[in-house]
Amino acid sequence: MAQPPKRNTPKDAKDSRDSTPPPERRRKVQTEGQFFKCPNRSCAQSLFIKDIEKHFHCCKFCGHHFRIGSRKRVEITLDPGSFTEICNGLESLDPLQFKGKRSYLERIKESQDKTGLRDAVICGEGKIEGQPLVFCAMDFQFMGGSMGSVVGEKIARAIEHATKRGWPIVIVCCSGGARMDEGVLSLMQMAKTSAALERHSEAGLTYIAVLSDPTLAGVSASYAFLADLIIGEPEAMIGFTGARVIEQTIRKKLPEGFQTSEFLLKHGQIDMVTPRKDMRGTLAKLLAYATGEETEAARAGKAGAPRPQGLAASAKQEPAPELVAAETDVSGKKARRR
Numbered sequence: 068m069a070q071p072p073k074r075n076t077p078k079d080a081k082d083s084r085d086s087t088p089p090p091e092r093r094r095k096v097q098t099e100g101q102f103f104k105c106p107n108r109s110c111a112q113s114l115f116i117k118d119i120e121k122h123f124h125c126c127k128f129c130g131h132h133f134r135i136g137s138r139k140r141v142e143i144t145l146d147p148g149s150f151t152e153i154c155n156g157l158e159s160l161d162p163l164q165f166k167g168k169r170s171y172l173e174r175i176k177e178s179q180d181k182t183g184l185r186d187a188v189i190c191g192e193g194k195i196e197g198q199p200l201v202f203c204a205m206d207f208q209f210m211g212g213s214m215g216s217v218v219g220e221k222i223a224r225a226i227e228h229a230t231k232r233g234w235p236i237v238i239v240c241c242s243g244g245a246r247m248d249e250g251v252l253s254l255m256q257m258a259k260t261s262a263a264l265e266r267h268s269e270a271g272l273t274y275i276a277v278l279s280d281p282t283l284a285g286v287s288a289s290y291a292f293l294a295d296l297i298i299g300e301p302e303a304m305i306g307f308t309g310a311r312v313i314e315q316t317i318r319k320k321l322p323e324g325f326q327t328s329e330f331l332l333k334h335g336q337i338d339m340v341t342p343r344k345d346m347r348g349t350l351a352k353l354l355a356y357a358t359g360e361e362t363e364a365a366r367a368g369k370a371g372a373p374r375p376q377g378l379a380a381s382a383k384q385e386p387a388p389e390l391v392a393a394e395t396d397v398s399g400k401k402a403r404r405r
């Protein structure tokens with residue numbers, strides 16, 4: 068009868084040729100969860116997660132922009148420690164008693180637990196290179212960044228806050244559109260936010276929208292496209308209805324790159340495409356130009372260099388070359404909005 072194979076005990080292991088050190092001496096090298104494959108098919112490189120964070124959550128090989136949460140957006144855009152959140156006490160009710168597989172309130176609770184947010188946007192006061200502004204960042208992790216009554220109300224209040232303060236506002240959009248669970252109440256947010264922006268514009272203040280992936284439907288049809296300057300992140304999906312639905316409706320093949328930032332820039336729908344690593348610097352320059360204030364960098368190190376002039380003064384002064392396009396766009400948009 069064959070003997071069962073002898074199992075090594077820790078004592079036997081010492082005598083064998085097994086070079087594996089005993090467990091207590093084994094150095095742990097954990098790689099699981101440390102690497103991530105770039106979702107861009109033509110790249111597909113393995114990325115070290117800490118490396119992605121270092122590169123503003125972008126692939127260092129191909130520049131693919133990963134979606135980031137609203138808190139991260141605040142962290143990489145505003146001056147450290149300058150952000151004070153406003154109207155953060157608002158939470159959704161369930162006005163329609165909406166029930167799908169689970170109730171609306173259950174899904175809200177789940178998103179709150181997952182993200183630590185109360186709803187899909189955070190708004191507050193902050194500074195970019197010393198320049199005060201109101202800043203809003205939407206969060207796709209919270210029910211697809213959808214706009215319900217709370218998102219609409221927070222955005223509208225943030226705009227009104229900026230108007231009252233006489234400050235510019237920057238809204239980073241990231242949304243699948245209006246929140247169906249709140250039906251027509253979600254759609255009403257489009258009118259409310261648009262009206263608040265009109266009052267902000269009437270006060271002669273600047274609004275810059277940053278459209279990240281994705282910016283769609285009710286959000287793109289309201290505040291995302293009402294800005295004086297509209298900046299897209301590279302390859303962000305921006306549009307109203309999804310491409311598949313449009314194709315089915317018009318029964319035509321849509322062109323390559325349809326609904327990307329680059330496509331929209333080429334067709335005059337947005338003003339700039341700016342990589343995330345340059346976003347803070349670009350916003351600082353544009354805000355300085357719009358308000359006629361200096362950035363901290365300009366004050367600190369560029370004594371003697373011509374400082375950007377405000378829109379009001381720009382008629383008499385020769386603006387910096389890189390800002391000529393911005394001026395044209397700002398004045399063009401203002402004229403359309405009024």
Ligand SMILES: [Zn+2]
Nearest residue numbers: 105110126129
């Ligand atoms: Zn890549």
